[in-house]
Amino acid sequence: MSQEGLTPVQFTWRDGRLLQLKSLQLDAAPQLMVLPRLVDPHVHLDKAFSWQDHPNLSGTYDGALAANLEEHQTRSEAAVLARGERALQRACRHGLRALRSHIDSVGPGAEPSWRALQQLRERWKGSIDLQLVALVPLAHWQTPAGERLAAQVADWGGMLGGVLAPPCGGSAVRRHLAALLTLAERFHCAVDLHIDEADRDPASGLKQLLRVQERLHCRQRITCSHASSLSLLPPASLRKLAERMAAAGLQVVALPLTNGWLLGRVPDSTPVQRPLAPIHQLQRCGVRVAVGGDNVADPWFPGGDFDPLALMAASIPLAQLAPWQRLGLAPFTTAAAEAMELSWNGVLCEGAPADLVVLQAGTWSEALRRPPQRRVLIGGSWWQPSGR
Ligand SMILES: [Zn+2]
Numbered sequence: 001m002s003q004e005g006l007t008p009v010q011f012t013w014r015d016g017r018l019l020q021l022k023s024l025q026l027d028a029a030p031q032l033m034v035l036p037r038l039v040d041p042h043v044h045l046d047k048a049f050s051w052q053d054h055p056n057l058s059g060t061y062d063g064a065l066a067a068n069l070e071e072h073q074t075r076s077e078a079a080v081l082a083r084g085e086r087a088l089q090r091a092c093r094h095g096l097r098a099l100r101s102h103i104d105s106v107g108p109g110a111e112p113s114w115r116a117l118q119q120l121r122e123r124w125k126g127s128i129d130l131q132l133v134a135l136v137p138l139a140h141w142q143t144p145a146g147e148r149l150a151a152q153v154a155d156w157g158g159m160l161g162g163v164l165a166p167p168c169g170g171s172a173v174r175r176h177l178a179a180l181l182t183l184a185e186r187f188h189c190a191v192d193l194h195i196d197e198a199d200r201d202p203a204s205g206l207k208q209l210l211r212v213q214e215r216l217h218c219r220q221r222i223t224c225s226h227a228s229s230l231s232l233l234p235p236a237s238l239r240k241l242a243e244r245m246a247a248a249g250l251q252v253v254a255l256p257l258t259n260g261w262l263l264g265r266v267p268d269s270t271p272v273q274r275p276l277a278p279i280h281q282l283q284r285c286g287v288r289v290a291v292g293g294d295n296v297a298d299p300w301f302p303g304g305d306f307d308p309l310a311l312m313a314a315s316i317p318l319a320q321l322a323p324w325q326r327l328g329l330a331p332f333t334t335a336a337a338e339a340m341e342l343s344w345n346g347v348l349c350e351g352a353p354a355d356l357v358v359l360q361a362g363t364w365s366e367a368l369r370r371p372p373q374r375r376v377l378i379g380g381s382w383w384q385p386s387g388r
Pocket residue numbers: 042043044102194225294295
């Protein structure tokens with residue numbers, strides 16, 4: 001085994017499944033690295049690549065929201081289809097096998113977005129699993145329209161989402177959350193919230209969610225996306241909160257790229273405070289944590305490319321996640337697959353799907369210096385980008 005924890009192995013497969021892995025003794029350093037096809041538990045396919053027409057040049061959260069709302073007014077099914085297809089082509093080529101996309105689900109762009117992404121989900125079946133989440137203002141779930149949306153989303157096999165950002169105080173927020181969790185339970189839908197994506201009021205949304213969940217005991221999987229402001233809590237408070245989160249069955253998706261760009265801004269200054277979900281501290285208390293890419297070339301973030309290797313490379317400086325450590329790699333592999341409740345958690349073993357990403361890199365350092373060239377194996381066949 002190398003110092004980076006890599007070991008030479010021979011892969012063979014039959015009928016789309018891996019056969020027994022064989023250890024190899026090599027005289028020379030290996031030239032290729034093999035990973036399971038990876039997953040991204042948090043993206044926004046409905047608005048990907050909309051930056052060009054709707055940029056947010058200020059780089060602020062409020063600027064992003066304003067540009068997003070403007071784009072949503074004129075969003076068409078054809079536009080979302082084109083953007084989503086482009087996104088999934090790139091995702092597949094880069095080695096992703098599953099993505100969870102939030103969809104802006106209130107306003108004129110909601111229906112066209114759902115129609116387009118459901119078509120894409122069908123079109124890509126067998127190559128990419130696509131999970132869809134209805135993203136709405138939290139209060140919407142307490143209205144008759146929200147109830148109708150929940151029934152529809154359940155019908156479509158989707159999930160319920162929402163935004164919980166400061167100010168999150170007061171009983172009204174708990175009533176909205178209770179309405180959401182009650183609908184989730186009634187329609188058997190998992191929940192994925194944008195929560196505490198903020199650089200103030202540490203964990204104010206999570207504290208409200210815990211109060212409601214500890215009372216209602218919703219049995220559907222609840223994902224807390226962002227959870228950035230938790231990092232501003234003093235260590236002892238964070239530990240207590242994380243222990244409650246673990247006991248309540250909450251899981252976290254950290255989103256370092258968008259957080260790094262939007263949060264902790266002080267005009268004309270380089271940021272000193274960098275709110276990001278406290279990944280290591282949460283893991284230590286038994287909370288499952290995955291890392292996602294979030295926005296790609298939309299008003300919320302100008303970069304990104306649905307490339308899990310580029311995300312891993314960016315997470316080295318932003319989150320100090322080292323892929324040669326088990327808990328540094330899990331957020332991109334097993335924890336991410338388990339967070340999405342996929343049937344395969346990505347462990348390469350006999351009988352696992354022959355779903356591999358083969359990198360032109362012999363070491364982690366080489367793989368992360370620049371996004372490496374790669375080939376993608378899906379169900380035992382090499383994927384051809386031009387074949388679609
Ligand atoms: Zn998001």
